[in-house]
Amino acid sequence: MPAVDPVDELFELTRALRRNLVRHAAGGAWAVQGEPMARPAMPAGEAVEPAEAAEPARAPAARSSKLEVIRAELGECTRCKLHATRKSIVFGVGDPDAPLMFVGEGPGEQEDLRGEPFVGRAGELLDKMIEAMGWTRASVYINNIVMCRPPGNRNPQPDEVASCKPFLEARIGAVAPRIIVALGRPAANTLLGNDAPISALRGKFHDRNGVKVMPTFHPAYLLREPDKKREAWADLKLVMAELQRLGVEPPHRG
Ligand code: SF4
Numbered sequence: 001m002p003a004v005d006p007v008d009e010l011f012e013l014t015r016a017l018r019r020n021l022v023r024h025a026a027g028g029a030w031a032v033q034g035e036p037m038a039r040p041a042m043p044a045g046e047a048v049e050p051a052e053a054a055e056p057a058r059a060p061a062a063r064s065s066k067l068e069v070i071r072a073e074l075g076e077c078t079r080c081k082l083h084a085t086r087k088s089i090v091f092g093v094g095d096p097d098a099p100l101m102f103v104g105e106g107p108g109e110q111e112d113l114r115g116e117p118f119v120g121r122a123g124e125l126l127d128k129m130i131e132a133m134g135w136t137r138a139s140v141y142i143n144n145i146v147m148c149r150p151p152g153n154r155n156p157q158p159d160e161v162a163s164c165k166p167f168l169e170a171r172i173g174a175v176a177p178r179i180i181v182a183l184g185r186p187a188a189n190t191l192l193g194n195d196a197p198i199s200a201l202r203g204k205f206h207d208r209n210g211v212k213v214m215p216t217f218h219p220a221y222l223l224r225e226p227d228k229k230r231e232a233w234a235d236l237k238l239v240m241a242e243l244q245r246l247g248v249e250p251p252h253r254g
Contacts (some may be wrong), residue, residue, distance in 0.1 A: 019087050063096040066174035070167060071141070075146075080163035082148035082156075088115035092143030092171050099248045100239070101141045101177035102126065103168070104218060105154050105186040114147035117142050122219040129219065129232070133240050134250035141175045143168070145190045155186050165190065172211070177240055178246055180211055184218030202235055205242065 023206040071091055077083060090107040093116055102118075110120035116125045127137050146164040156164075168190075172180070175226035185198040191213050192206050201215040216235035217228050243250070 003099040017021070063174050067092070067096050067171065070170045070174060073168055073170075080146075080148075080160045082160050083144060085151050086148035089113045089147050090115055090117050090119070090144065090149075091147060091173075092141055094137065094141035095139050096141070096175055096209070098139060098141040098175055099140075099246075100135060100243065101172065101175055101180045102130075102183060103180055103187045103191060104142075104144045104183040106144045106146040107149040108153055108220070109149070117144055118219070121223060125222060129236060132233070133236055136251065139251045141171075141177065143171055145187050155215070160208060161186070163189055166249060177211065178248055179205075179242060180208070180213045181239060182213055182215040184221060185215075187218075188213070188215035190245040202231065203238070205238070212242060214242075 074089065074091070077089060086107075088107070088111075090111050104118060107117060108120050108122065110123070111117055117123070126142070130137060130140055145168055146160050146163075147167070150156050150160070180191065182191050182201075187203075188198055188201050189195055191208055191214070192201070194201075198215055198217060202217065205212040205214055207213075214235055217225075217232045222229050222232055240250075
């Protein structure tokens with residue numbers, strides 16, 4: 001029997017998920033192939049406090065306005081040396097009221113040209129991952145830890161991250177997501193304030209001031225190492241199950 005290609009498996013899972021998403025009318029929960037998704041086991045020592053009983057009412061217009069204020073405050077930013085080589089400041093995109101946020105490390109060439117995060121090949125894969133979760137690019141919020149392209153797609157340097165981080169914090173505060181998916185080690189280390197490798201961080205939730213963070217592999221890394229897609233998909237399934245547990249429904253009905 002031929003070995004299953006993890007790439008094909010992810011896409012097949014995506015298609016199956018889209019076909020078989022079933023919404024329970026009574027409970028508001030949703031299931032795959034008629035069976036509710038299992039709540040993920042919380043790894044020992046990584047327990048995150050249960051969600052508060054009720055989230056305060058969201059005000060999308062106010063959140064959108066907050067993001068506009070943050071963008072205006074940013075201006076034509078020259079706070080770090082990345083400004084010298086950028087073509088665009090790549091601000092976040094998506095739903096200002098999104099309960100699910102994705103944070104990458106920085107814009108690449110296509111993102112720099114188009115002024116939007118995750119629009120190159122890695123972005124196409126991220127879109128597929130988001131859709132496999134039952135969400136859409138427009139219904140989540142996508143951004144990076146630095147908003148200007150590091151030359152040659154190198155990792156952002158500590159001084160660059162430090163200069164841009166107040167604006168990342170401001171966006172997180174404005175959107176107020178329930179869960180953040182950190183894409184790759186630089187994003188995870190920046191959000192969690194540590195220096196651990198992504199392999200040690202992924203696969204479990206980390207608490208960040210009351211917001212759950214799930215580190216996983218960056219889509220660009222998955223393009224180079226497609227065997228890792230299986231682990232990334234496992235991380236995203238934990239996110240899906242946790243959103244369900246929090247009572248957050250995806251907008252995509254399949
Ligand atoms: S990366 Fe951030 S801090 Fe640096 S110039 Fe761009 S917007 Fe400003």
